[in-house]
Amino acid sequence: MNINIGDALDFFITPEGLMIRKYTGVSCYFCSAVDNLSYFRDHLICHNCIEALKSGNPSSHSNEAHPAPPKKRRNYRNQNELLNKLKQLMLEHPNVSQKELAEMLELSQGRVSQLKKLLP
Numbered sequence: 001m002n003i004n005i006g007d008a009l010d011f012f013i014t015p016e017g018l019m020i021r022k023y024t025g026v027s028c029y030f031c032s033a034v035d036n037l038s039y040f041r042d043h044l045i046c047h048n049c050i051e052a053l054k055s056g057n058p059s060s061h062s063n064e065a066h067p068a069p070p071k072k073r074r075n076y077r078n079q080n081e082l083l084n085k086l087k088q089l090m091l092e093h094p095n096v097s098q099k100e101l102a103e104m105l106e107l108s109q110g111r112v113s114q115l116k117k118l119l120p
């Protein structure tokens with residue numbers, strides 16, 4: 001960072017922590033870049049972010065903390081995820097039947113029985 005005594009500084013909080021840099025007056029609305037800026041809907045935005053916006057994914061550049069995961073339905077990503085979910089349900093509802101577990105997980109009862117055998 002090239003900062004000299006007397007320079008105006010900018011402070012801002014990012015997901016990575018406090019950032020300090022030389023005050024430049026203008027910077028990208030999303031990522032605070034100072035190069036290749038253009039106006040876009042009343043904000044100064046850098047070329048990278050404009051490209052990202054065009055592709056419909058501005059957060060890939062601005063590094064937003066945790067976008068809400070899409071609501072999960074029948075298709076769980078993998079068996080581990082199912083096992084965790086099953087374990088959690090069994091903790092929350094210790095007296096629940098296998099059939100009810102199957103309904104909660106949107107699985108067949110046979111699949112739940114299989115999964116239960118995999119639990120420690």
Ligand SMILES: [Zn+2]
Pocket residue numbers: 028029030031032033045046047048049050061
């Ligand atoms: Zn940017």
